[in-house]
Amino acid sequence: xxxxxxxxxxxxxxxxxxxxxxxxxxxxxxxxxxxxxxxxxxxxxxxxxxxxxxxxxxxxxxxxxxxxxxxxxxxxxxxxxxxxxxxxxxxxxxxxxxxxxxxxxxxxxxxxxxxxxxxxxxxxxxxxxxxxxxxxxxxxxxxxxxxx
Amino acid sequence: xxxxxxxxxxxxxxxxxxxxxxxxxxxxxxxxxxxxxxxxxxxxxxxxxxxxxxxxxxxxxxxxxxxxxxxxxxxxxxxxxxxxxxxxxxxxxxxxxxxxxxxxxxxxxxxxxxxxxxxxxxxxxxxxxxxxxxxxxxxxxxxxxxxxxxxxxxxxxxxxxxxxxxxxxxxxxxxxxxxx
Numbered sequence: 001x002x003x004x005x006x007x008x009x010x011x012x013x014x015x016x017x018x019x020x021x022x023x024x025x026x027x028x029x030x031x032x033x034x035x036x037x038x039x040x041x042x043x044x045x046x047x048x049x050x051x052x053x054x055x056x057x058x059x060x061x062x063x064x065x066x067x068x069x070x071x072x073x074x075x076x077x078x079x080x081x082x083x084x085x086x087x088x089x090x091x092x093x094x095x096x097x098x099x100x101x102x103x104x105x106x107x108x109x110x111x112x113x114x115x116x117x118x119x120x121x122x123x124x125x126x127x128x129x130x131x132x133x134x135x136x137x138x139x140x141x142x143x144x145x146x147x148x
Numbered sequence: 149x150x151x152x153x154x155x156x157x158x159x160x161x162x163x164x165x166x167x168x169x170x171x172x173x174x175x176x177x178x179x180x181x182x183x184x185x186x187x188x189x190x191x192x193x194x195x196x197x198x199x200x201x202x203x204x205x206x207x208x209x210x211x212x213x214x215x216x217x218x219x220x221x222x223x224x225x226x227x228x229x230x231x232x233x234x235x236x237x238x239x240x241x242x243x244x245x246x247x248x249x250x251x252x253x254x255x256x257x258x259x260x261x262x263x264x265x266x267x268x269x270x271x272x273x274x275x276x277x278x279x280x281x282x283x284x285x286x287x288x289x290x291x292x293x294x295x296x297x298x299x300x301x302x303x304x305x306x307x308x309x310x311x312x313x314x315x316x317x318x319x320x321x322x323x324x325x326x327x328x
Binding site: 048049051061062065066069088089090091092094 | 178180181182183184250275276277280281282283285286
């Protein structure tokens with residue numbers, strides 16, 4: 001009985017190893033630099049299927065196809081910008097993790113700054129009002145008896 | 149007044165969150181708007197499902213509008229969409245072109261035999277290479293392509309009777325109107 005269990009376990013582990021080996025698709029990189037460039041580029045691109053994963057990380061079928069596509073374009077000597085342009089033309093800016101700066105995205109880029117400015121205005125108005133009212137602000141005693 | 153300020157701030161937040169929830173019930177946040185709308189459809193030349201020796205190309209379809217519907221036998225949402233196509237496909241008044249995406253031709257044939265075939269013609273893209281040109285990222289997807297080969301409308305996800313009545317049929321009617 002024990003022997004059978006052990007054999008099953010070994011078989012299972014071997015099979016798991018095989019499945020895992022199939023999951024990694026070895027792309028025939030010419031050299032290490034090319035591989036680094038590929039990893040860097042696919043890390044900046046979003047997988048359309050699992051939208052919180054990059055092309056590099058995703059195991060989705062489409063991500064695999066797109067990785068192959070990116071790889072082949074690299075082989076044809078396309079630059080990173082050209083490859084990105086190619087994908088943006090098909091899948092819109094959404095494929096880029098970094099949204100480009102253009103009129104459509106001004107609010108996205110500068111919105112936080114606007115909110116900060118808005119807050120600053122509110123604070124400035126409040127301070128000025130307090131100063132004009134001239135009421136010396138009585139600071140409450142720090143020790144108000146609360147025993148924390 | 150000043151004492152009510154935190155309350156108004158709270159209500160503002162409630163309104164914002166409520167709007168967000170409402171917005172997400174109206175829109176699928178996973179939808180990626182296609183940059184190809186009102187642009188020429190990518191050129192394609194793909195084998196027919198019933199006769200792989202023959203191909204259908206974008207050029208051969210010019211002259212009449214058609215609805216390209218991406219489907220696959222492995223796609224669960226396509227099976228969900230299928231009864232709608234069976235019922236309303238003929239109401240469209242244009243060619244319903246099936247685009248069999250990354251599928252085994254035999255699986256696709258069996259699937260169509262089992263569920264019925266609403267398509268005027270079916271082309272196959274087994275590698276999914278041409279689908280990348282179309283910006284397909286999940287089946288089912290439907291592209292309305294006009295007589296000049298320009299993509300006029302795209303629907304991501306299953307077509308429902310409601311989508312057909314409210315979006316697709318008006319878009320098709322608009323095409324018919326502008327045709328000479």
